[in-house]
Amino acid sequence: MADASFGFSTLQMGELAIGKHVHYILSVEKKKDSFESVVMDHLRMNGAYWGLTTLDLLGKLDSVNADEVLSWIMTCQHESGGFSGNIGHDPHILYTLSAVQVLALFNKLDVLDIDKVATYITGLQNEDGSFSGDMWGEVDTRFSYIAICCLSILCCLDKINVEKAVSYILSCKNLDGGFGCTPGGESHAGQIFCCVGALAITGSLHHVDKDLLGWWLCERQVKSGGLNGRPEKLPDVCYSWWVLSSLIMIDRVHWIDKEKLVKFILDCQDLENGGISDRPDDAVDVFHTYFGVAGLSLLEYPGLKAIDPAYALPVDVVNRIFFG
């Protein structure tokens, strides 16, 4: 059984090394001086979300100092209401969602001036219903998902034009049932997660051809049991989240071989130093550690908290927001 209290040396292949991963995440948080860390400085807010959500799924969110995290998050908020990836950087919708998600984890959404954040996000919706990432106008369905997810967590989804947002997302639906980043863009598992998630949150999943998309998604599973992001590409642990959560939201997850996928994810662990990599024997990082653990949660791996496939937060956090 995967259990953090187990001695590390007794773990066998095929089990989740919870203790190691907790240790890895906490160590990454502290190691700010490596080149890898500095080069990812600008997305530390995402990193906080990945690391902290993983800790919560492993039942170890209390290993971090919540106050430190929260005060750092708030220093990343700009006048406009948006959050930046780290201190000194410009605000962007990507980091605004991560900030709100981390606050939700700690049940501290009340420290926010919700109107301020909402204003930032609604200001990014364009005439055609799409969303820009920031004032510079890059449009992508990722940002549609972020806007919808974020405002929904803040219980003010009605502040955007939901109908137009949904119709823009649908304009990115492809003939293979998947979704791309902009109209005409090729189907990609990451974009599919964003679009399906956005449609789920807005009660619009009936627009998805679940059988057609379900088939495209289950064809992502390759011989090794891992999932790729689109046809003829290599498997990657992060797709264990994007493909899997999409399949779950449209109730087609029984079309993949769950056991094989569990094995693939577990094979991607660094059992010595902790952390999970994109593929077996590659270098680990927090990003893939999060997606590996989140994927295992969706596969009902024992000992993990359940994660919500649309909000990408633990189910108890989401339930607290809507039924709290």
Place this chain on the structure above:
Amino acid sequence: MHGRPRKASKPEDEAASTAKAQKLRALQTQFFSFHHSKIYTKEAVELSAKLLEINPESYTAWNYRKLAVEHYLSQPDCNPESVKSVLDDELRVVESALRQNFKSYGAWHHRKWVLSKGHSSIDHELRLLDKFQKADSRNFHAWNYRRFVAELMNRSEKDELKYTEDMIYTNFSNYSAWHNRSVLLSALLEKKAEGFLLKENLLPEEYEFIHQAIFTDPDDQSGWFYHLWLLDQTVTTDHPLLVSTWPAHGSDVFLVGDRCQNGSFSPFTTVLSDSGSFPIVLYFNQPVKGVSSSTVIIECGFNKNEELLWEPLSVSNLQTAQVWVAHLKFPTSELDSSVEISVGYSKEIVSPRGSQYSHPSTFSFKVHVQPVERDSSRVSVAENILWREENFKAYRAQSEESIPIVSFDQLCIKNGHESTPIVSFDQLCIKNGHESTASNWQTEALAKEVECFRELLSLMDCKIGKLTLARLLTAYDVMSFPFANKLDEYSSVLLRKMTSSEESLLQHCFQYKDSVSSAIGNPICLRLNNLSLSRIRAFERLLWVQILDLSHNELESIEGLEAMQLLYGLSLGNNKLRSLTALEPLRKLKSLRVLDLSYNQIGDHSIDTTRYLCSSPLSHSAGSELNDVALINYWEAFYMFKDLKLNQLDIVGNTVADEKFKSVLVKIMPSLKRLDGQLLD
């Protein structure tokens, strides 16, 4: 973050890394000071270029450069040449960043931003794209940028189509190229562009093309998905069609006020109606909107003036659904009357893509009302329906009786003076004597494909090929798609077969033995138990069913069951239902009174796969009706059961069904008379 081998870090590596890190940090710090002080001097801007060369993901630096450009453009001394030169600098910085990371969102967007200013050479862009796409033909950033540039220069879709052809001939396994080809072709077909007017000219060529890819490497997915799109273009009519109705065209419906009324009425079409109305169900081949009393005209003797309210059977608030229902009131006195319903004579019924309903049709049936003889206000003690083998007896059809519920050869709907058969795949593919309304090219194209894939699959084992062939061969109805899962596919095939002839259907028709019981009366019970069913299909042929026994199967989902508007009693006992939210389809069954959910897996699973397919606050498809704090932890039960008017519920054998839960259910459903066999007081 991707594709780096795992290796133990040596002390010298760590030292090198720390040194590099310190340099980068110093660069960043200096950059921030320029950015926050809004300094856009030449050196400041060059510093940002250095930063982006090392780290093209540092998005703030791209923002800064845009600010620097705008600052420059606002200077009084700038002229077209100097502007172009400044913008060319930007393009150079982007190119160098892309060499570092050709998937950098920030770099590609910056390039778009520069091009949008309108001062740069577009031809150069195509050449650059060519380089990138040759290096990685699957780079979707490049393909997206290509689309952007093509639009800027008004490049024709035909030219772009040629480009995809070139890419494909270079390498058949190029999903991106096939995808883009499908996008361009769709656009051209829709525009009815010259040379692309007719699918029948275009598609055979495309089939030839795709065959080359598939035969080169049948295991490569790229070709197959494109082929599927071609099939879809060949077979599917975009236009919404009415596929099935209840009451069925030409049927006789007997409405009784009391189930025990005996008569020589057919048990197939005798319906209890204690509400003074009966449902009219319209089942389309795809979700549609615009069904209303102005697009669906009812002519009947007994209900002259009332406008019917048509309700879409879907979860969401948006007025779109594949199945629509309305309730027609009838008088309490004895009645024998004809009803005629016309659908789609005005053009407002449309598919989500805007295709109009194209086959205006009319169907008619007769309604016979038997007034209540006994005192219907007498409340009988709730009977306990026991779904046991010994309680059902097989229905013996009278020799002359034909089941007037659905026409089994083709679903016919009267169109003016002729019957127009709904275009069904049977007609297109399988050789029979019927004269089909499908055009020749469709039939030919499909016959050719069947030949082709039979040949291919005789040579090699190919999963995706088998699926395609299955789709080609399955008795196709305009809505279906084969499931990518053996059990689901098997269930689908079984149900289609079973509902395809009177003979096979009758084998599953029973009646509840104790017809004296006032609870059920004597309608037909369709028994589909012990069939290993994991999915239910063929709903359009089951709209007449009032009692359904699906116990002892492998059902994890009851998706689509909402179409069965006449359902009064349903057994889902001994299946694999995993959550309460999976019961969403039942919420639309206004006549449902008896439900058996015993021995499922409700409560066993931490992950709910129908959480977003049901009506709840999480998906903004239900309001905040849940006011009772005590029920907060039972929100799923609340939303799923609050609209049901069940008399009898069985839920034993599910982990979730402890005493507390059962008391919550009783609270939520005041109409409940029996729970797990126990009479409630």
